[in-house]
Amino acid sequence: MSDALSLETVGLTKRFGAFTALDAVSIKVRAGSLHALLGENGAGKSTLVKCVMGYYHADDGDVLIGDRGQEIGSPRAAAALGLGMVYQHFTLVPNMSVAENLLLASGKVPAVVDWKAERAKMTRFMDSMPFRVPLDRPISALAIGEKQKVEILKQLYLDRRLLILDEPTSVLTPDEADEVLGFLRGLVDQGRLTIVMISHKLREIYAYAEEVSVLRQGKLVGAGRTADLAAPELTRMMVGVETLAQPAARAPKPAGDVVLDASGLVAADDRGRRALDGASLAVRAGEILGLAGVSGNGQRELVEILAGQRDPEAGAVKVHGERYAADRAAARKHKVVCLPEEPLKNASVPTMSVAENLALRRFDLAPMARGPWLSDGAIRRAAEKLIGEYRIRTRSPATPIAELSGGNVQRTVLARDLSEEIDLLVVANPCFGLDVKATAEIRAALVAQRNKGAAILLVSEDLDEILELSDRVAVIASGKIAYEAPIAAADRQEIGKRMVAH
């Protein structure tokens, strides 16, 4: 069995054009330890680990693996040294099966594949893992949490000696995260593996990591043992001296009229399987309805129906008592705003600039539009205002949104949508991948909208988020609403049980 490797970076610097994403960063990771890398969105965490993996080429500085300086020119070279990485964005091949993905990841595919032998090997491997995924399933048919598990299994299958995980748990439920991290922690304790983990979740960092390094705006601002660093200290390192936004006190007024009334929704998913199976729910003005559920139970289709991206096969959606057509005119009339998950894919145009993306809701109205013409000035001014207000970290308003860090894409989309006047807000996993500070800001913004009288449907896989923000809690399982209770009566155990019951 191979042994864990140590990792050290010395003065690593990486520039994108004139922008310095990493500024002489030196970190030290002991062999056989689990090291956490922290920092707010856009701090340069992903850039740092991608430089180590040879995915990016550093402009300056060195990488030491196992105390020896290494020139890592490509991910393949990194793999040869025993390094593996789970990227923040999936690197699975969607139309291929789990088995094919496992095989391809090794980079050593024989000219003609002996599937019988390979499968036997994979089955043996899967049997030794605490969590498993069917080998024949195509990746595109897996739920998001399962995909993340495949990513991790893939690396373990390849017998890595140093494993880098970029936000591995952001798509897992807390229980799944504990299962995965607990198992990885065990491998580290056996001295088989060194792990560098990027995470925004302090709970996990305290539970599983022994050391941390903290980045801010491309610089290393602190490092140490987790045992010696209290949570407020870590937060201060990450975000500077400011304190976190506190959610506005929940105005204790009774909920108003029903704004969203969805009844008996039935819909198929992309592959024709029934995803929604008669789901009904209602949200009143001035309340947040939290919809919990394990991903892949119809949430996505529900949000798509409300956003007008999917037609239901049966059932009706009413807003303010009127049938809701979910097109641009209806959304404007009823002041409906929808924030789907994966905003880079579902709520923005990746190749358009930040300013253009911020203008998507109002570009056809004055002052951004003058007759058939667009006013660049007005679009830019509006963008600059929002970029300032929501502290979007972008080089300029003209930067394509795809070049922003994951968290900043989310912020851009939220800035565009939360600055609207809203009667009904549908949000899916709004804090997915956001740092502690941004998470606090966004949750505060949601509560503020609620206090102003908006009806909010919060679809989230993060049960803590739901319990923190909601006035009422519902659970969706197998396309049906399986539970509903006011927050005061909601019981965490019961919710957990309903989420997995079929």
Added chain:
Amino acid sequence: MDGDLGLWGVPLAIFAGAIRVSTPFLFVSLGECITEKAGRINLGLEGTLVFGAMAGYAISYNTGSPWLGVLAAALAGSLFGVLHGLICSLPKVNDVAVGIALMLLGTGLAFFFGKPYIQPKAPILPGFDLSFGLLPPRLAEAATINPLFLIGLAAAPILAWGFRNTRTGLVVRMVGDSGDAAKAVGIAAMPVRVAATAAGGFFAGIGGAFLSLYYPGSWNEALSSGQGLMAVALVIFARWNPVACVWAAFVFGGAGALGPALQSVGVTQGYYLFNAAPYLLTLVIMAVMCSRKQSLAGMPAELGIAR
């Protein structure tokens, strides 16, 4: 014309015609399938096909060997594929636009170099008589199969097997489905895509050689009726599955053979309408399969506008 067979002649003629008409469809769709599996669309196969037809005919005429002609057509097709692949690898180049440009280039060059070959008769490919002289002549004609069809028929399952069981096949699919995933294991997408486009051109070139060297078996400027253009539709119809390409090509071939078959038994009304059958079929298939309710299962994720 064929009093002895009467109306039975129609299905028979359609069958024999379908094999004939479907052969070029089969080759261009297999070629396009390989290219698209790697994440590129080559709309220029029409140009490749026409150039292949000309090159095949010319080489057959000059060497006296139709098989050398087929080889020349395939190689010429690969060159067009390489050209398409390399141009598309430049930054900010759109493969659809390049495809259309190459289509015009291919037909243009073929007409230019093909002028001297319109008149002369080149040796063409022999057909296999599967009836071995046991059937009446009209039936025997239907049972004469062209060798290229058999090659295409064999190539389809081999390709399908290769996509699943060989390193080359898996890498092509990976590159076509997720450039990021390929990069993460250190595979550069560009050379793979260029090679896949070249392989696609290879097949399309053979499709062209069929037209000039078997049926109709001569070279002129009106030889192709857009078979190369239809490749993209066929591949969608076949859901990027080489074996399904055979069925797709056969259905289109059958539709294409409908008009001539009816004409041969004396039905002349609406003749042009029957000739439009393959094109109508294309429209219908596209409309049915590209609904917004269903995404196209099996479509390589890196294709075209997805990038």
